[in-house]
Amino acid sequence: MTDGDRTLLEGIAQRRTRRVPARHDVIAEGEPPRFINVVVDGWGCRYKQLPNGSRQMLSLLLPGDTCDANAYILREMDHSIGAITNMTIAEVHPEEFMALVQGSPNITKALWWNEMVMMAIQREWTLSLGQRSARERIAHLLCEIFFRLKVIGRCAGNACEFPLTQIDLADATGLTSVHVNRMLQDLRRENMIELSGKALTILDMPALMEEAMFNPNYLHLDSGDARRVREN
Template structure:
């Protein structure tokens, strides 16, 4: 499980063996387990550490007083929940488990030491933080401008590519434990509308859903139908062609879509 964060960060910067060992040690540190629908941290709590998702899915969400929920982000294995959250006096949102999850707590002191002593990890974490903000922008566009068909298709493309980046896809398939209610909370749709739209995506031959298993027969076709452009995920950053100790080792050209 500890390799997932390494896989993710190496999209942005080539890490040295020492960097990788540090990240592996962090992932083996204070490890906790939560059940599905349990919170990792709640709005109003004082954050003291950064959480690294090792196994399972979680989400960032906000609750309204009448019980309505807006999911603001999905976390998949390899994701850090709120890299700089420990600077806050109190959480302004909650993070909850969607499935049974395993996560590691990274203390403020540990994170500061890593960023002080390992510049390549720091660079990769900067990029990861920028991608997190870019994803949030795309979700805003989803809610404000895309149709229901495009919203769901776009989200499925994004999640599939994020899973593929850390090695959690099998060809054109991946685990997909998100419920229709959770998709509705993330896309601003009703569960009825989500169900109808998923049926439409199936009918177009763009996706197959079998229980908690997603198959995308033709990713490029789904991207086109969903007005999806993968540039905001920044998986082809030129830092991926740099050596962690010796500088550039080759042309940084753009990576292929299947990389």
């Protein structure tokens, strides 16, 4: 995008923002979507919850992500968007959004790219649930999170923020929290990762990627970006 495109996006993102406390919904299933929500800061997720309280996390939302850019055309949400940490959300009116899209082909292309990447991530999560072992699921999710954070400048060397609990990881991978704990302990013992507080350190990225059968091509990063994440 051009500098002008970026200025337009930043201006719209700053017009109307709201804070969402950790573990609260940005918007709940069944509610009418009135805005296009963009994550300015914090971590969130898309999720579905059954009447018995069981929850399946559908995807993670990180700073810069758009929460369902086209949801405003629906009468009600068919899933919920929740805050994992305290979040700052930019609320963009549909009229502003349409004017932005119609006025800039570059922004339109960027939004299409973003939606395609979100769909690709969803396909990869479905593949993990159906075909990867418990250990592979955890390893794959850790790789994905690190790659996504590294590209947006949210890592320090081989470490990144990691506010997810074992219950969050269980909800994302279709495992129990006890099983998640065992898999994390295995990866720690084999010196692939280190978890301390709310930080994740990747000690051996090639080994973790091999364990997960992780190929970052579904994230559609620039090849140079992907190579730097592997090497650093």
